[in-house]
Amino acid sequence: MGEEQKAAGDIPGEFPFCEILMGEQDVMEAMREIPGYLDITPSDFQEVYRHACRHAVRRIMQAAKARDIMTRDVLSVGPDLSAKEVARAMASKGIAGVPVVDAQGLVLGVISEKDFFRLMGASEFPNFMAVVARCLTEKGCVAFPLREKRAKDIMSSPAITVGEETPAVEIARTFTQKRINRVPVVDKDGRIVGIVSRADILKLPFLGG
Amino acid sequence: MGFFEKLKGTAKSPPGVSPKEIFWSWLGGFLGIGLLGLLAAGGLAQQEKVMLIGSFGASAVLLYGAPKSPLAQPRNLLGGHIFSGLVGVACHKLFGEAPWFASAMAVSGAIALMHLTRTLHPPGGATALIAVIGGEKIHSLGFWYCLNPVGLGASIMLLVSLLVNNIPAHRRYPEFWI
Numbered sequence: 001m002g003e004e005q006k007a008a009g010d011i012p013g014e015f016p017f018c019e020i021l022m023g024e025q026d027v028m029e030a031m032r033e034i035p036g037y038l039d040i041t042p043s044d045f046q047e048v049y050r051h052a053c054r055h056a057v058r059r060i061m062q063a064a065k066a067r068d069i070m071t072r073d074v075l076s077v078g079p080d081l082s083a084k085e086v087a088r089a090m091a092s093k094g095i096a097g098v099p100v101v102d103a104q105g106l107v108l109g110v111i112s113e114k115d116f117f118r119l120m121g122a123s124e125f126p127n128f129m130a131v132v133a134r135c136l137t138e139k140g141c142v143a144f145p146l147r148e149k150r151a152k153d154i155m156s157s158p159a160i161t162v163g164e165e166t167p168a169v170e171i172a173r174t175f176t177q178k179r180i181n182r183v184p185v186v187d188k189d190g191r192i193v194g195i196v197s198r199a200d201i202l203k204l205p206f207l208g209g
Numbered sequence: 210m211g212f213f214e215k216l217k218g219t220a221k222s223p224p225g226v227s228p229k230e231i232f233w234s235w236l237g238g239f240l241g242i243g244l245l246g247l248l249a250a251g252g253l254a255q256q257e258k259v260m261l262i263g264s265f266g267a268s269a270v271l272l273y274g275a276p277k278s279p280l281a282q283p284r285n286l287l288g289g290h291i292f293s294g295l296v297g298v299a300c301h302k303l304f305g306e307a308p309w310f311a312s313a314m315a316v317s318g319a320i321a322l323m324h325l326t327r328t329l330h331p332p333g334g335a336t337a338l339i340a341v342i343g344g345e346k347i348h349s350l351g352f353w354y355c356l357n358p359v360g361l362g363a364s365i366m367l368l369v370s371l372l373v374n375n376i377p378a379h380r381r382y383p384e385f386w387i
Contacts, residue, residue, distance in 0.1 A: 037324075039279060
């Protein structure tokens with residue numbers, strides 16, 4: 001039983017709804033709606049609910065595989081595409097990261113906004129405001145170091161990928177541990193077949209339940 | 210759901226408890242009832258040997274065996290015993306000539322009054338019944354029965370529960386007072 005509890009505790013922090021969804025007041029109302037005497041305090045019921053909710057999330061996240069939740073229509077870029085073109089492609093699709101894929105469909109790496117931010121001097125905090133702050137404190141803006149670069153120069157590699165059969169719970173753990181927001185899904189030959197983002201995981205319990 | 214379907218039962222029996230939990234339940238039961246017995250022998254009872262009444266055995270199950278149950282909380286323990294004692298003594302005084310009727314009225318009345326006062330405590334049913342069928346010693350106490358042994362005994366059991374159930378890290382008592 002201890003083992004099981006530990007496992008339930010493993011669920012990444014993206015699922016606070018097990019903690020906050022149900023207040024003591026809600027339990028009181030529910031207990032009033034059920035006729036007859038219930039031999040449990042509202043707070044004990046809440047505790048049971050929280051544990052049960054975590055088990056449910058874990059069960060659903062174990063059952064759902066990468067293949068079930070991934071986006072199949074992936075925008076990817078070639079390794080020799082210029083940084084300018086990569087940025088343009090990401091901007092036009094409104095996405096914050098693209099896989100870099102060779103001619104055979106093998107995933108070489110992933111380019112995310114963070115990689116751009118870092119190259120634009122925001123090395124301490126790779127985010128947009130850090131770039132803005134640097135723009136405001138230094139002379140001129142700082143996209144120049146990017147001009148000559150190609151996709152293969154700016155991507156994070158080797159690529160972190162998951163298989164089509166990887167359970168959602170493991171993908172969520174990968175996001176947390178590697179501090180990434182999306183991960184390419186590859187087939188058994190290593191060719192890209194889709195991509196899973198944090199948003200895909202978050203939607204999951206509400207879909208699969 | 211049909212009548213016979215209901216008879217089959219639909220839920221699962223909840224899981225058992227750990228050996229640690231059983232030990233602390235045992236210890237509480239032993240100390241609670243032991244202390245009552247010692248105090249009775251030591252002369253705290255109004256009349257010899259009526260300190261320890263049967264319903265305390267049932268209270269011990271709840272207080273030490275299921276301390277998280279709403280049925281085991283101080284409000285329920287004290288209220289349940291005392292209200293039920295009142296009903297029991299009143300029923301004996303009113304209907305004592307017909308013990309079967311007095312008993313039935315005592316127990317059913319105790320259940321109703323405990324529900325009404327939100328003090329449901331199953332051993333209260335025994336407290337009410339004992340007021341009717343407990344013999345001469347009990348009858349001679351009149352309504353004092355509700356205070357001693359009933360109220361006093363329940364209070365001693367409560368003290369033991371407050372002590373024993375708050376020693377191990379995995380237990381706490383009470384969930385609520387009133």
